[in-house]
Amino acid sequence: MEYLGEKSVSSVLLSIIRVIWIIGLVAIGILIFIILIGVFKPNWLDLVESGTFTLNALGMRITFTDPAYKQLMLPLYLRFFGWVGLPLLAMSLYVIHQLKAVLGALCRNNPFAAENAEHMRNIGVAIIAWTVYQSIAYLIVGWYIARQIQIAGMTINPAFTFDATLLFVGLVVLVLAQVFKVGIQLREDQELTI
Amino acid sequence: MAIIVRLDRTMADRKMSLKELAEVVGITNANLSILKTGKARAIRFDTLNALCKALECQPGDLLEYQPDDV
Numbered sequence: 684m685e686y687l688g689e690k691s692v693s694s695v696l697l698s699i700i701r702v703i704w705i706i707g708l709v710a711i712g713i714l715i716f717i718i719l720i721g722v723f724k725p726n727w728l729d730l731v732e733s734g735t736f737t738l739n740a741l742g743m744r745i746t747f748t749d750p751a752y753k754q755l756m757l758p759l760y761l762r763f764f765g766w767v768g769l770p771l772l773a774m775s776l777y778v779i780h781q782l783k784a785v786l787g788a789l790c791r792n793n794p795f796a797a798e799n800a801e802h803m804r805n806i807g808v809a810i811i812a813w814t815v816y817q818s819i820a821y822l823i824v825g826w827y828i829a830r831q832i833q834i835a836g837m838t839i840n841p842a843f844t845f846d847a848t849l850l851f852v853g854l855v856v857l858v859l860a861q862v863f864k865v866g867i868q869l870r871e872d873q874e875l876t877i
Numbered sequence: 878m879a880i881i882v883r884l885d886r887t888m889a890d891r892k893m894s895l896k897e898l899a900e901v902v903g904i905t906n907a908n909l910s911i912l913k914t915g916k917a918r919a920i921r922f923d924t925l926n927a928l929c930k931a932l933e934c935q936p937g938d939l940l941e942y943q944p945d946d947v
Contacts, residue, residue: 875918877908 686789693789700783707776714769721761755831767820774813781806795863795870802858810853818845881941884913887932901931 706783747756781802788796825841832839888898891944904924911917912924918945925936 872918875916876909877904877913877917877920877924 685765685796688792688877689790691790697783697790700779700780700786702780704776704783707772709781711772711776714764714772718761718765718769721758721764730740752832756828759831763824767817771813771817771820774809775815778809778813779808781809797869798865800860800864803856803863804828807853807855807857807860810849810856813847814849814853818843865876879942879945881943882915882917883939883941884909884928885932887911887938891932891947893932898928900929902927 689695783803785799785806786796788799822841822843829839829841888895895909896906896911902909902924904927912920925939928934929936929940934946
């Protein structure tokens with residue numbers, strides 16, 4: 684099995700990443716569209732939403748059948764999209780864009796291209812930024828929603844969640860970027876040794 | 878870089894062109910040019926040996942040390 688080159692695992696991954704990139708662009712377009720509708724024509728969203736409001740969390744689907752909650756939650760959700768969803772999606776797209784460049788170099792059989800180390804470093808930094816931003820944003824959203832919903836006999840509290848696995852992945856990518864940098868330097872040394 | 882390659886001077890003394898020297902030494906014109914212009918990071922003993930043989934000189938005739946702060 685070939686890992687580098689035109690017909691290799693890298694080229695298959697590149698094709699998948701290209702499809703994800705297009706889906707991501709469409710998703711970001713839809714998200715911006717929904718946010719704009721929410722800002723300028725909030726009542727249009729009533730046409731596509733049912734009379735209930737549903738929250739998905741930790742493997743549970745909590746449905747609020749009282750229309751009053753929908754009135755309360757819809758603006759919250761739009762804010763959530765704007766402040767949390769959009770930056771997270773943008774950061775994900777940035778990682779995909781950088782990954783596309785790295786895989787492109789691998790498909791050209793040039794893993795130690797000078798710019799690859801930079802792309803890898805950018806991916807690592809973006810993953811770490813994503814993790815930190817997600818934790819803080821979710822905590823703020825959780826705190827905000829918990830303040831808005833009051834149900835008798837039920838307490839809703841914000842919870843700090845932190846994706847340690849993703850942070851670990853980000854750090855590993857940063858280390859690999861450094862390894863790439865050394866590899867690029869070694870190749871340059873080899874090329875310039877006469 | 879503190880080490881200066883004096884290949885051009887020695888080649889001029891021996892009235893040898895870059896192409897001619899590259900053929901005798903057995904390296905490409907491009908690589909010899911990298912060496913001549915001081916862009917090389919290192920030189921193999923094999924290459925140095927072949928250059929000294931072709932130009933009938935000593936390594937010291939091809940390489941010169943100049944302190945950086947001069």
